[in-house]
Amino acid sequence: MTIDPKQLRYASTHEWVSLDSSGIATIGISAFAVEELTDLVFMALPKLGQKLVAQQEFGEVESVKAVSPLYSPVSGEVVEIHSELVSELEILGEDPYEKGWLMKVKLSDPSELDKLMDYSAYQKQCGEAA
Amino acid sequence: MESPSYRTVLETFTKRNSVTQSSNLTTPLTAWHCEHGARLAEFAGYDMPIQYTGIVAEHNATRSAVGLFDISHMGRLRFDGSRADQLLDHLLTRRVTDMKVGQVRYSLVCNEEGGILDDVLVSCLESPSSKNYFLLVVNASNRPKILKWLQPHLADFPDVQMTDVTDQTAMIAVQGPRAVEVCKPLFSIPIDQIGYYKSRVTQQMGKATILSRTGYTGEDGFELIVKADEAPRIWENLMLSGRDAGIVPVGLGARDTLRLEASMPLYGHELDEQIDPFRAGLGFAVNLGDRQFVGSEALEGLKIGKATSVRVGLMLDGMRAARQGASVLDSDSRVIGIVTSGSHSPTLNQPIAMAYIEPSMAIENLAVEVDIRGSRVSAKICSQPFYRRKSS
Numbered sequence: 001m002t003i004d005p006k007q008l009r010y011a012s013t014h015e016w017v018s019l020d021s022s023g024i025a026t027i028g029i030s031a032f033a034v035e036e037l038t039d040l041v042f043m044a045l046p047k048l049g050q051k052l053v054a055q056q057e058f059g060e061v062e063s064v065k066a067v068s069p070l071y072s073p074v075s076g077e078v079v080e081i082h083s084e085l086v087s088e089l090e091i092l093g094e095d096p097y098e099k100g101w102l103m104k105v106k107l108s109d110p111s112e113l114d115k116l117m118d119y120s121a122y123q124k125q126c127g128e129a130a
Numbered sequence: 131m132e133s134p135s136y137r138t139v140l141e142t143f144t145k146r147n148s149v150t151q152s153s154n155l156t157t158p159l160t161a162w163h164c165e166h167g168a169r170l171a172e173f174a175g176y177d178m179p180i181q182y183t184g185i186v187a188e189h190n191a192t193r194s195a196v197g198l199f200d201i202s203h204m205g206r207l208r209f210d211g212s213r214a215d216q217l218l219d220h221l222l223t224r225r226v227t228d229m230k231v232g233q234v235r236y237s238l239v240c241n242e243e244g245g246i247l248d249d250v251l252v253s254c255l256e257s258p259s260s261k262n263y264f265l266l267v268v269n270a271s272n273r274p275k276i277l278k279w280l281q282p283h284l285a286d287f288p289d290v291q292m293t294d295v296t297d298q299t300a301m302i303a304v305q306g307p308r309a310v311e312v313c314k315p316l317f318s319i320p321i322d323q324i325g326y327y328k329s330r331v332t333q334q335m336g337k338a339t340i341l342s343r344t345g346y347t348g349e350d351g352f353e354l355i356v357k358a359d360e361a362p363r364i365w366e367n368l369m370l371s372g373r374d375a376g377i378v379p380v381g382l383g384a385r386d387t388l389r390l391e392a393s394m395p396l397y398g399h400e401l402d403e404q405i406d407p408f409r410a411g412l413g414f415a416v417n418l419g420d421r422q423f424v425g426s427e428a429l430e431g432l433k434i435g436k437a438t439s440v441r442v443g444l445m446l447d448g449m450r451a452a453r454q455g456a457s458v459l460d461s462d463s464r465v466i467g468i469v470t471s472g473s474h475s476p477t478l479n480q481p482i483a484m485a486y487i488e489p490s491m492a493i494e495n496l497a498v499e500v501d502i503r504g505s506r507v508s509a510k511i512c513s514q515p516f517y518r519r520k521s522s
Contacts, residue, residue, distance in 0.1 A: 062449070062450060064387060065387075
């Protein structure tokens with residue numbers, strides 16, 4: 001799997017989505033979010049088979065100083081979890097896209113992807129926040 | 131004595147490299163922080179550096195080498211006049227009238243009920259004209275409250291002059307096992323001979339500096355007070371002097387994890403007006419008996435009375451930290467206390483917390499649970515501090 005950040009869709013809450021040809025979406029959090037959080041110590045991910053609803057909380061990531069909720073950018077069922085990531089959060093710092101994906105979701109409403117930002121719109125949002 | 135309880139959640143990114151749009155207060159070093167990639171966040175009305183490279187890296191550098199902290203937001207109040215010691219003795223839980231030049235004491239300011247208004251450092255110093263004066267360092271967040279509270283007491287001592295010198299000065303902390311060797315070349319006096327909780331008015335490149343062997347990290351080190359316009363130069367000199375020792379600038383984020391490991395209380399967390407010094411485990415900072423001060427009557431009663439809760443340390447299982455407000459439960463799921471500060475401990479690599487719990491449950495190694503956002507996490511009550519430096 002090759003993931004190019006420029007080809008991803010992004011939520012304003014900093015999760016990214018990559019859709020493959022079979023309708024399965026890979027979800028992660030952006031390099032910008034990882035850098036802003038820094039010093040990650042804990043991540044809670046959903047269970048296999050869990051139904052996610054777009055814009056609702058599916059987990060949390062904790063840094064030394066703060067806990068941040070993770071919001072699902074899409075609706076659907078969790079079909080795969082990157083369980084090794086939870087014990088090796090430093091992977092997110094090295095590569096939040098290829099190696100640092102969080103989970104795979106079978107979309108229930110692929111049209112939701114259209115509501116997400118493309119790379120340039122997301123970059124613009126990050127530029128304003130920084 | 132303080133650091134932030136900010137929430138750096140993903141939705142509220144901190145500002146970086148720019149304070150031009152900010153109406154917050156700045157310190158004489160804010161520009162330096164911006165130029166060096168600090169993330170700033172509002173704290174007690176000031177734009178303060180929360181971190182530069184990362185909390186863990188800055189924390190570890192302070193424990194293993196030396197860290198440089200801008201703590202200019204702390205309030206600095208100067209008291210001049212022959213009866214300044216009597217005024218402060220009337221206001222502080224700690225005796226002041228027997229203080230000699232060069233002594234520093236940790237004290238509390240209490241209200242009439244014995245509730246804590248602030249925790250402070252009081253220093254007895256000698257001006258270049260050989261007159262004694264006192265310096266009170268108060269928490270930034272409490273400075274307006276303390277200034278207001280002082281007014282009627284100052285009116286009772288018309289011959290004492292109080293000057294708020296916060297804005298005209300800066301305060302820098304140099305903390306860590308290599309702090310002495312880093313500071314030493316900047317001063318002509320043998321600063322290693324300044325004892326713990328001792329202070330000197332001295333010169334740095336011909337400029338007056340108050341140098342105190344104090345800190346808020348659990349490490350050896352100094353806190354410097356200098357004129358505001360001298361601060362950037364002294365900061366740069368310290369960065370240069372500490373280059374080989376591995377000095378790094380440290381933000382308020384690591385200042386908080388450092389003080390938490392050292393079990394030092396933070397106002398707004400472990401201390402507030404509903405907490406008295408004995409519950410907080412700070413009885414050592416209350417001198418009762420032969421003196422009267424604001425709150426002394428109430429404190430006499432509180433000292434012999436039965437406390438409703440006491441401050442304890444907690445070590446948690448897993449990696450999730452308990453934050454302020456989390457409930458502490460006993461093995462029967464009964465709430466026995468509340469967390470006041472909690473974080474991942476970089477030194478111990480596990481979550482630690484401070485909490486107030488029922489005195490009967492304050493038993494070392496007792497297994498308890500903490501409710502972290504709805505899920506129960508096992509913890510045990512432990513002795514404090516969590517971290518103690520090896521004596522040199």
